[in-house]
Amino acid sequence: MAMVSAFGLMTTVAGCGLMPGDDERVTLKLVAADYGDSEANSSRKYWDALVEAYEKDHPNVRVDVSVHSWNDVDKKVKDMVAAGEAPDLAQVGTYADYAAAGKLYEMSELLSIPVQANFLSSLAEAGEVDRVQYGIPFAASTRVLFYNKKLFKEAGITRAPRTWSELATDAEALKAAGVKTPYALPLGPEEAQAETMQWLLSGGAGYTDNVGTYQIDSDENVKTFTWLKDELVDKGLTGPADPAKLNRADAFSAFAGGQVGMLNGHPTLMRIAAGKGIEYGTAAMPGVDGSSHGTMGVADWMMAFKQNGHQEEIGDFLDFVYSDENVLDFSREYNLLPVTSSASDAMAADKDDAALRPFLEELPTSELYPVGKTSWAQVSAAVKESIGTAVGQDTDPKTVLGRLQRMAVSAENKE
Incomplete structure (x- = not known):
């Protein structure tokens, strides 16, 4: 779906200040799916680079990422939740059952307004349960x-x-x-x-x-x-x-x-x-x-569990995840489509991404799973x-x- 470090992850984050006290270090646990087809391009390398860049400017926050194959990742999250050990964040294929059970933060409780407004409308709407958005689009394809x-x-x-x-x-x-x-x-x-x-x-x-x-x-x-x-x-x-x-x-x-x-x-x-x-x-x-x-069309989702609290830290980290630089880095690494309007526009205008334009053009009108x-x-x-x-x-x-x-x-x- 050039390793991420080659693109140069953004290390200056808007919205800093949502940090815990200096004497307290918060650990966010993220469970993510693997989009790679080999060890060489495992999603583990993407997240390692992104987390390193984030933690450099956020010394009071540690992000612990575990990456699992698509065959296993949904079950991994389900088992963690059932055991009362929900992760702070999960990047998987579904979200609605957890939202209906009252386990997730609403997107509006986490992300800054500019980031919320930047998602492609069709994907944002697909992330809703009873007209409230819980599923945050992470990656898309047609x-x-x-x-x-x-x-x-x-x-x-x-x-x-x-x-x-x-x-x-x-x-x-x-x-x-x-x-x-x-x-x-x-x-x-x-x-x-x-x-x-x-x-x-x-x-x-x-x-x-x-x-x-x-x-x-x-x-x-x-x-x-x-x-x-x-x-x-x-x-x-x-x-x-x-x-x-x-x-x-x-x-x-x-x-x-x-x-x-x-x-x-x-x-x-x-x-x-x-x-x-x-x-x-x-x-x-x-x-x-x-x-x-x-x-x-297919969209994969990010969701945030309320069990551990950490609302401010989760939101600040996600604002960083959804910066144009990081969205484009991930999309280009795995030949996926950006889920934000600004990143989609940047990809459509870049001649180096010409091969993806047919897929980009189809995304706004594609039909997604009933997620x-x-x-x-x-x-x-x-x-x-x-x-x-x-x-x-x-x-x-x-x-x-x-x-x-x-x-x-x-x-x-x-x-």
Whole structure:
């Protein structure tokens, strides 16, 4: 998603003075997700550099950061909260269930007014529960179809597919040309909810309807997964890996290794593929009939727990985290999109960031997960665990989606 220190983190912070007494040193505990794909670019290095810069000017505050993989980070926070040991800050994928339980600070209780006003409006609104913002956007991305230009050329394919039918035809051509995985379908537990949502949107529906009611087993969604099973998986066009066990990171690695013809990807894949010398192209995700459908956007969240107090210290640290310099450093390091207006404008104007402009342009109108629903954390976990079985052998997609719908309704009714 150049190491952060190379960009030169800002070491002068507006809003200083919100410090504890000189005889008291406050420790803030932050649990964060790892956006790196190797030890060399682990998020640990980003946070180490940022914290070092912050603590240099704030000797009475120590920030203790623990970084965990996306497979583990949500559970880590959940276990800490359940044990009565909530961190001060957590940078993860959901927030609403903690907000509904009264465990989080409101954003307005933490950040300075200029920082609050600087978030992209669509992301800020997505951080609300009952019209109060608890989730603070941290990183964002949109998804597009990536394809291997060399493999396309060898298979005689001259352009990216625009419809599902064209995607299946291209996958057949890639298979005939000896491509190991014509289309990678990562429905494993790492990020199955993302692959699922992109396909649901391209089929004309989504997890919820226009008023926010779950519609996981809608006719459109059943047709989408039936098509995936019948036209891609059962025909051997998704490669040797079981989609239910294929994680996003492994699919990205296989694409960078020249073994995958097509897959859905976010901006991080650009760096991974380029680092391995893969010449790739990008295109909008094909729609069921070629019509324009919603583009999926993803936002990850920062949240602040009230358990330990430290409200002023948390707010001051977050003002530093969301400075343009630091937002851009993180975004550029991991090929993600800035969550603030000023940083987005700076990236859009910088010719060195030209490759990210298509993703930036899509973000304001993209559709995000229903993260404001307190049931979403439970629903997302269930999707990760079982959606891959919807395309398995001797499985009826309607049965799997119906089971997920019933679980989602039950979780919603408990809110």
